[in-house]
Amino acid sequence: MSVLPDPGASRAVLVGTGRYEHLEPLPAVANNLRALADLLCDPLSLQLPPQHVTVVEDPVAAHTVVGAVRQAAAEATDTLVVYFAGHGLVDGQDQLTLALPHTEFGRIETALPYDWVRQVLLLDSRAERHVVILDCCYSGLALGRMSVGSGLADQAAVEGSFLLAAAAETRTALAPVGETYTAFTSALLDTLRRGVPGAPALLDLGVVYRHLRLTMEARGHPVPQARDRNSGAQVALARNHAKLPAAPASAAPGVDAGERPWPDPLAIRTVTGFFTALADVRVISGLTHQAVSGRSAGRISAGTVSRLLNRSTLPATWGTTAVYLSACGVPDDQITQWQAVWQQLRTQGTSADATTLCDNLR
Incomplete structure (x- = not known):
């Protein structure tokens, strides 16, 4: 059964790097962060209190991100949402790293290994459910190699979680020049704002993921990937705007x-x-x-x-x-x-x- 998390017991950490010293800038990332933060506080979304949404923009060091995630993980008892937008890189062990403003190619110490974030969720989180959204190149690596057995891929997922990646482990994500948002986050925002015709009243992650796949594929964009554990796909991010009441309820109490x-x-x-x-x-x-x-x-x-x-x-x-x-x-x-x-x-x-x-x- 799909359920909206209790906003008082939930937290969100939104991380984004758009300004880089050694990599191509991604100006749309700043817009991603602002729009997603506003949406998570929206009355028809998770309705998180503003103080429950932490935005970390252009973090100067890995510990800044890890510290923000660790604090939110200690405070949340219902659902914890972690989002990252920026460049994704692959290290020498074929693991995903998240690029920070000072990150350089070939200098692993200048980036944030995704596994550090995952370890915080595994070891330090009090939340029953985790939602991780990665809008970066090669983000499918966070799910485990698609070419290996499902057992290894499942081990890469966090217990009681849903992990949504903008692209497969061998694909780059898309940030069209001049667009307000990156391609994946734009589709995500549009889905949550407009709803999905014919879908249930609550837009759980399973519905959102399937709609995003169809949308991105139709546009010729990289197709997102996902993994879920322990019914993580049933966590709802918003009410379905396409299914909101068009007229007041019947005058007779209890009807329908x-x-x-x-x-x-x-x-x-x-x-x-x-x-x-x-x-x-x-x-x-x-x-x-x-x-x-x-x-x-x-x-x-x-x-x-x-x-x-x-x-x-x-x-x-x-x-x-x-x-x-x-x-x-x-x-x-x-x-x-x-x-x-x-x-x-x-x-x-x-x-x-x-x-x-x-x-x-x-």
């Missing part, structure tokens, strides 16, 4: 409720995730704040709906949230799950407050 792609309350782990998913409910219902109020038979006003969705702390009582969910058309069994999550988060918050109080008294 089972057919709507409601957020899964069982995937909520943080207060941030709770309110993000709560806002998603209204978007999926297709209702305005005023329409939600109308369907509640006046029990909550449009202003109350707005205040509920813009809170940063959990309500002390459950009633208003229950009315809101019911008015939007969420089925009763899911509302029960929402209540259980609300109660669990309140209990966790109370425990954390008590711990803080005890610490302050010492």
